[in-house]
Amino acid sequence: MNETPPIRPGMIVGILGGGQLGRMLALAAAEMGLSCHVYCPDPKSPAFAVAAARTVAPYEDEAALAAFAGAVDVVTFEFENVPAETLAFLAGRAPVFPGARSLTIAQDRLFEKRLMEAEGIPTAPFAEVAKQADIYSAIARAGRPAILKTRRLGYDGKGQAVIRAGDDPVAAWRAIGEVPAILEAYVAFEREVSVVLARGRDGGIRAFDITENVHENGILATSTVPAWITPALADEALAIAGTIAVALDHVGVLAVEMFVLPEGAPRRLLVNEIAPRVHNSGHWTSDACLCSQFEQHIRAVAGWPLADPARHSDATMTNLIGDAVDAWPALAAEPGARLHLYGKAETRPGRKMGHVNRIAPRSDG
Amino acid sequence: MNETPPIRPGMIVGILGGGQLGRMLALAAAEMGLSCHVYCPDPKSPAFAVAAARTVAPYEDEAALAAFAGAVDVVTFEFENVPAETLAFLAGRAPVFPGARSLTIAQDRLFEKRLMEAEGIPTAPFAEVAKQADIYSAIARAGRPAILKTRRLGYDGKGQAVIRAGDDPVAAWRAIGEVPAILEAYVAFEREVSVVLARGRDGGIRAFDITENVHENGILATSTVPAWITPALADEALAIAGTIAVALDHVGVLAVEMFVLPEGAPRRLLVNEIAPRVHNSGHWTSDACLCSQFEQHIRAVAGWPLADPARHSDATMTNLIGDAVDAWPALAAEPGARLHLYGKAETRPGRKMGHVNRIAPRSDG
Numbered sequence: 001m002n003e004t005p006p007i008r009p010g011m012i013v014g015i016l017g018g019g020q021l022g023r024m025l026a027l028a029a030a031e032m033g034l035s036c037h038v039y040c041p042d043p044k045s046p047a048f049a050v051a052a053a054r055t056v057a058p059y060e061d062e063a064a065l066a067a068f069a070g071a072v073d074v075v076t077f078e079f080e081n082v083p084a085e086t087l088a089f090l091a092g093r094a095p096v097f098p099g100a101r102s103l104t105i106a107q108d109r110l111f112e113k114r115l116m117e118a119e120g121i122p123t124a125p126f127a128e129v130a131k132q133a134d135i136y137s138a139i140a141r142a143g144r145p146a147i148l149k150t151r152r153l154g155y156d157g158k159g160q161a162v163i164r165a166g167d168d169p170v171a172a173w174r175a176i177g178e179v180p181a182i183l184e185a186y187v188a189f190e191r192e193v194s195v196v197l198a199r200g201r202d203g204g205i206r207a208f209d210i211t212e213n214v215h216e217n218g219i220l221a222t223s224t225v226p227a228w229i230t231p232a233l234a235d236e237a238l239a240i241a242g243t244i245a246v247a248l249d250h251v252g253v254l255a256v257e258m259f260v261l262p263e264g265a266p267r268r269l270l271v272n273e274i275a276p277r278v279h280n281s282g283h284w285t286s287d288a289c290l291c292s293q294f295e296q297h298i299r300a301v302a303g304w305p306l307a308d309p310a311r312h313s314d315a316t317m318t319n320l321i322g323d324a325v326d327a328w329p330a331l332a333a334e335p336g337a338r339l340h341l342y343g344k345a346e347t348r349p350g351r352k353m354g355h356v357n358r359i360a361p362r363s364d365g
Numbered sequence: 366m367n368e369t370p371p372i373r374p375g376m377i378v379g380i381l382g383g384g385q386l387g388r389m390l391a392l393a394a395a396e397m398g399l400s401c402h403v404y405c406p407d408p409k410s411p412a413f414a415v416a417a418a419r420t421v422a423p424y425e426d427e428a429a430l431a432a433f434a435g436a437v438d439v440v441t442f443e444f445e446n447v448p449a450e451t452l453a454f455l456a457g458r459a460p461v462f463p464g465a466r467s468l469t470i471a472q473d474r475l476f477e478k479r480l481m482e483a484e485g486i487p488t489a490p491f492a493e494v495a496k497q498a499d500i501y502s503a504i505a506r507a508g509r510p511a512i513l514k515t516r517r518l519g520y521d522g523k524g525q526a527v528i529r530a531g532d533d534p535v536a537a538w539r540a541i542g543e544v545p546a547i548l549e550a551y552v553a554f555e556r557e558v559s560v561v562l563a564r565g566r567d568g569g570i571r572a573f574d575i576t577e578n579v580h581e582n583g584i585l586a587t588s589t590v591p592a593w594i595t596p597a598l599a600d601e602a603l604a605i606a607g608t609i610a611v612a613l614d615h616v617g618v619l620a621v622e623m624f625v626l627p628e629g630a631p632r633r634l635l636v637n638e639i640a641p642r643v644h645n646s647g648h649w650t651s652d653a654c655l656c657s658q659f660e661q662h663i664r665a666v667a668g669w670p671l672a673d674p675a676r677h678s679d680a681t682m683t684n685l686i687g688d689a690v691d692a693w694p695a696l697a698a699e700p701g702a703r704l705h706l707y708g709k710a711e712t713r714p715g716r717k718m719g720h721v722n723r724i725a726p727r728s729d730g
Contacts, residue, residue: 009693009706009719027392030415033693033706033719050395052414287655290703290724305698312726313677328374328398333670338655341374341398354374354398359655361677 004095006303009033014072018045020342022078026050028294037072046343059086069093076301080106097251097301102276109151109182122267125185135169138183145186148172189259193227195241196282198253198296206306211281223281223317253297255279284315287338287357314360325353369460371668374398379437383410385707387443391415393659402437411708424451434458441666445471462616462666467641474516487632490550500534503548510551513537554624558592560606561647563618563661571671576646588646588682618662620644649680652703652722679725690718
């Protein structure tokens with residue numbers, strides 16, 4: 001598939017998923033002279049407003065998928081919960097990047113952890129919980145506190161339940177819906193970081209600077225560059241993320257979230273989770289780099305050369321979640337801040353409505 | 366009209382004109398959570414591909430204009446050759462920024478020059494040429510060489526004829542189509558610069574750094590910041606542009622092109638022409654400022670606070686005209702360069718197909 005000729009200006013990029021990530025991908029593609037066709041079941045998808053063409057249909061609608069594949073020159077996706085069958089169906093009809101392996105592994109926490117094991121990449125201790133009876137042996141392995149997570153379809157803290165000393169493990173099993181899960185040991189981390197990199201069709205890798213992330217209630221709150229991390233740990237983080245990209249034979253942007261453990265821990269970096277796509281912790285790149293993660297992803301899937309990911313400024317990205325977006329007039333007036341709003345009609349608690357990038361001259365020369 | 370309430374996220378910006386400027390305005394509006402409706406007679410307009418809604422109709426189609434005005438929350442335009450009657454018709458039905466005065470004056474070279482006279486702003490000597498017989502007295506006033514220019518609808522060097530010593534002035538009159546014109550004295554300038562500023566609905570003005578421009582065959586070739594200009598001349602240029610913005614009661618981005626004359630000239634800055642809109646010589650702002658001229662224009666017409674126009678990098682913008690766009694693969698691979706393509710289906714000689722911004726750390730601290 002990597003022999004596919006590059007996408008030329010005027011050609012059409014098909015994007016599965018019409019949320020804010022799809023919207024920002026479509027905006028980046030437009031700057032490159034490409035046209036976008038967004039496919040999403042939700043007729044209110046914010047990406048539709050900036051796309052030249054749209055398909056509103058379920059991901060299982062083979063007639064709609066076939067028409068979509070016939071109308072575009074390359075297919076990519078904005079999120080990893082597109083059904084694997086959808087991608088397989090499309091892959092027989094159009095070039096698809098990233099490929100099935102990235103999607104299949106990233107949409108299942110157990111597959112993700114097993115890939116890390118196979119590659120010798122440290123993670124928190126974990127155990128599979130396929131049925132209720134597995135919980136006890138899983139706790140024996142992971143200890144307490146631990147977090148029970150659905151294998152699939154969890155994001156922004158959804159599909160998770162904490163099991164602390166004294167908690168009834170069966171209550172946690174019921175809370176996540178009695179579905180296939182994994183139990184992960186709770187990690188007393190010092191900080192969270194992520195690597196957002198891109199891998200081209202030719203296998204070349206370019207990583208943006210490592211970002212330091214703060215989550216609140218399971219949802220990313222802020223991302224800051226430069227991260228507070230030693231050069232040696234930064235190199236290790238980049239090497240880990242690169243190993244994962246190669247193991248997935250990934251093409252496109254890949255985000256790898258990691259925990260940094262306190263000094264003295266045997267391994268100071270543990271991989272928390274991966275996302276085979278543009279990622280919220282890379283939103284700062286839009287205003288602190290010449291090429292954003294969105295353009296870099298389109299470059300990768302289009303077969304263009306990857307851009308220099310150098311950062312010209314320091315940045316802190318703050319998500320605007322739910323009612324926080326009501327502060328937009330003050331944010332629009334704030335010097336050094338750039339406001340990004342997603343065009344979502346309805347504000348709901350926990351919903352990502354926009355973000356603001358606060359930019360400053362580089363502090364680290 | 367300036368009592369109009371601000372445009373809120375989710376509201377709709379109507380844009381008259383669907384070329385690359387309309388496209389880049391629509392992209393900027395989308396980043397701000399606004400939706401765009403583009404109105405353009407040409408069904409192949411590149412802005413349509415990034416707009417939520419489109420109207421393909423002549424500018425004289427009152428039914429289409431009325432429907433457009435009813436569908437949007439504010440109207441702006443990407444170019445000054447929208448008929449004044451179109452803007453007047455819309456202004457009775459929706460808020461329109463910039464207003465009729467900016468459009469009327471900027472679309473007529475004679476009105477433009479008379480405004481400068483009234484404001485005490487120096488220009489090249491000029492004279493009206495309403496009919497063939499006027500040419501001789503005009504030459505007596507402006508001297509030779511001089512440039513005969515149509516009052517209306519000229520751009521990128523079109524509608525112009527040079528009259529040198531020995532040339533038959535009547536041939537020039539015929540070359541421009543025997544339409545109302547002005548004759549301008551040829552100016553032996555040292556360099557060309559432009560001021561791109563924005564004026565908000567509240568009258569506040571923010572100017573981007575002065576840009577140095579090079580034209581080839583009457584078409585902008587490159588724009589560079591910082592411009593090679595003394596601080597005193599830069600201040601004078603900013604003051605002149607601000608005076609014009611106020612005189613027009615302009616709202617939105619305004620570009621003022623000026624000639625810098627050699628040292629020793631009685632007045633070193635002459636205004637060449639103005640554009641009541643985003644301008645090719647401001648394209649560098651997309652990659653060298655936190656807020657581009659496109660976002661700044663949308664902010665102004667939406668009634669949002671203007672952004673800080675500070676420049677974080679040096680930049681040179683190079684237009685990709687006609688076949689020059691064929692170099693896109695090399696440009697896409699060039700470190701420090703950001704390629705912008707306009708999604709135009711057909712490459713034609715003299716047609717602006719895209720531009721490239723080459724960015725470097727600030728040389729002037």
